[in-house]
Amino acid sequence: MKNTTPLLKVDSVGIQFGGLKAVSGVNIELFEGELAGLIGPNGAGKTTFFNLLTGVYVPTEGSISLSGEKLKNLAPYKITKKGISRTFQNIRLFGELSVIDNVKVAYHSLSRHTIAESIFRLPRHFSGESEMEEKALEFLKIFKLDGYKEEKAKNLPYGQQRRLEIARALAAQPKLLLLDEPAAGMNPQETRDLMELIGFIRKKFNLTVLLIEHDMPLVMGVCERIYVLDHGQLIASGSPEEVRSNPKVIEAYLGEEVS
Template sequence: MSTNKPLLKVDNAGIRFGGLKAVSEVNLELLKGELVGLIGPNGAGKTTFFNLLTGVYVPTEGSILLDGEKLNGMAPHKITKKGISRTFQNIRLFNDLSVLDNVKIAYHTQAKHSIVSSILRLPSHFAGEREMEEKAIDFLKIFNLDDVLYEQAKNLPYGQQRRLEIARALAAGPKLLLLDEPAAGMNPQETEELMNLIALIREKFDLTILLIEHDMNLVMGVCERIYVLDHGQLIAQGTPVEIRNNPKVIEAYLGEEVS
């Protein structure tokens, strides 16, 4: 599934806020088609690292490349167009819009009709809108959300809101999907359903996925490789078995040295 050339290459990347190093000297590679975990204790710098990848923060050191193209300093919306989409630890939806409209908004990043045609309400505008709506409805069927198309997002149960957020991120047509604690707040059944969904979308959309998660059963169950951050620095990487038995990782989580 993967090739030798990394889709994402992070080379000694980091960021300072004043004199504080929030993330420092991170080296990370993702090959096309991989599903990789990023774990670490609270405050380890995981979400800050996601913010570097998506242009919310600009690295003060190192470089970030997607398909060989440097992303440093690129605006978030341009990074989205280049092929990186993300979800958030705290779900961010357009709460007062329908499920369908939340996904249609994401499809607008791929719209073929021009701004001029939209302003002038030309036939190409209406044809483009119909096409996006049909695509969005078909897309939402994959996530079992086609029976709530016209519900406001805020009225959905928590598990469905999380699925909608993932669906919206995928509708932008990414090469790389970043999932920031997708199982947060979920019960065991919802978490198991999420594991199955992640495996499905990876296979169906030929995606590369980087996953931040505190639920170790989920991480160990779906990820091929895992990186571990602590105090803004990578302390380990390897397979789930290697990470589970790594003394540095155990020490970071338990706060005590392992003999």
């Protein structure tokens, strides 16, 4: 029986910068295990909305709840611990760190050993580090990056850097994974491979996924439900078929049918 309580509930959320309403009155519900898309023209407010979900920005109106718990005014690292993890439109890796260390960084936020235990090199520090190494390697294997584990992240090809960023986001053990244009800059084959991988990890880790993507055939092909933003407001939501034929969506995309 499907859980009727949403994992993520966004209730009339908005944010204003000076006199500009970047996002206004947005209502979204995501259920456990759902794969949903957030689309809209450039400047529609999609990344701003992700920043509201992750605590980068604090809403000036409305509320955001994860598993029934309010997130407003929580720092980004606390929201990560609550179960929301993300990638970015522009890849943000630690370029000088190794591939495996980039993934281990995410585990440190969940580490059970204390700073003092690390400073004095106590036994729990070493056992914790060993556990993080093993878990990080497991994720690298899933993303077929284990052969590059000691390589500097900046030396990876672009498509593999995208995979590494997603692996790092997963290492934080999220309930909700936010992907900001994960296929940006990829060629068609890399895009197909990535979306198959997203479907796989969603099932394997029982994840809820919300993705921003400009590749309309891709979004329409993988998402069960789609939300559409335009000028910071939600103008449509529903199945791919419903969104594709919605007059407001067609108008927002300059009269070109979304296909």
